[in-house]
Amino acid sequence: MTSKILREKFIRELVYENFNITVDNVTKLCGYEDENYFVGTARSSESYVLKIINKDESCTPDIFRGINEAMETLFSSGLNVPRPIHTRNKDTILTVEIDGSSHVIQLLSFIHGDIFDDVIISESNFYQVVKDMARFFGKMNKILQNSNPSHQAARRDTLWKLENFTLEKVGYRLKYVEDTELQENCHKILTKFETLILPKLGKFRRGLTHGDGSAGNIVLKKLNHLDCNETSYQFHGIIDFGDTEESAYVFELATLAAFMKCHALELGFNLNRTLDACVAGYQDGFPLNAIEIENLDICVKARLASYICSSFLYAHLDYENRIYIKRLYESASKILKSQ
Structure with a gap:
């Protein structure tokens, strides 16, 4: 799935099917180990970052549940950090097949600034x-x-x-x-x-x-x-x-x-x-x-x-x-x- 168009289509479908969010635009962000994407919606106040974790660390998905739990603790304490978005199944991560490998997916709120x-x-x-x-x-x-x-x-x-x-x-x-x-x-x-x-x-x-x-x-x-x-x-x-x-x-x-x-x-x-x-x-x-x-x-x-x-x-x-x-x-x- 190397094509930019195919990747964006994949992200739009993934976000809608798993998070019930309709995507308006997708932009790739900087990163070298994981893939990061800005995910915009029709409502400018509702933007997200989708992270595709590298295949090596995706072997331990519970670690990323723990990281999400830490972010939720900080967010609920009033600190301005990304907030993990829950899936339709009430989980904070997904595990999906991409190009023959299993990858952990995180969807986080985007901090504007x-x-x-x-x-x-x-x-x-x-x-x-x-x-x-x-x-x-x-x-x-x-x-x-x-x-x-x-x-x-x-x-x-x-x-x-x-x-x-x-x-x-x-x-x-x-x-x-x-x-x-x-x-x-x-x-x-x-x-x-x-x-x-x-x-x-x-x-x-x-x-x-x-x-x-x-x-x-x-x-x-x-x-x-x-x-x-x-x-x-x-x-x-x-x-x-x-x-x-x-x-x-x-x-x-x-x-x-x-x-x-x-x-x-x-x-x-x-x-x-x-x-x-x-x-x-x-x-x-x-x-x-x-x-x-x-x-x-x-x-x-x-x-x-x-x-x-x-x-x-x-x-x-x-x-x-x-x-x-x-x-x-x-x-x-x-x-x-x-x-």
Whole structure:
């Protein structure tokens, strides 16, 4: 089913038959592991994202029921996250045959707004958005820890999980990093992380995490000022729970801080102020304890190194999507080389 027309026809029929929703238009969205589609209806206020999960992870459909359960918990708590849409059979996922393989299907509400990655923003506005976003992440982690949603999603154990950033599990990825100096930096950080952080895992608070606090997953809302021509934004919501799994909450903050520092560098903003905004915001939503604060810096470096190793490997395996996969490589490598 490679034809664009055939794929759109398939999605229209699938959504109507299983969710009782009449589709007006279908647009493919960015992604490289899963297929994502914007699904519009005749009513502009009712839009959705349809996700076709890759065939490997579709082998464990209950994990995605668990992820949907977590999103429903957050949505019902008043947080602006995608809301899973139930099928006619009252389930939150489908499993369908596509091109001879079984795939999990999710239909989620679409959050309207501007993606953080795509906007031109002033420096002061940037720090405020980062702080508000980090506060949201803190609130989100606190809700998931206290609500104790299904452990189906907690069974997931991917190599993106920072706990798995070890020589034994991901050391082979270092050879794909073409820059020799950067490869050495990543190796040093990996060794330090494995030696100093992993023995403390039992002292870090844990629970379900979002797992990918990058600017591409942050939705902003444009503010209109009648008294000036400057455009400003406020934090609006978070999308893409595709990396949700159980992990240490300090790793959630480390991932957020690492990617926000990358975004700040791309925009020419101050990295220390960016980190401070991340920490201050998260503290407001879910106060860090002493051991989490003490070890955050190494965890941020570990996430940057983990991203670099992963991006080189996946760009090698998926050449067609290499630009999307390595979109933060330049900034991440500059940050690591400067430390």
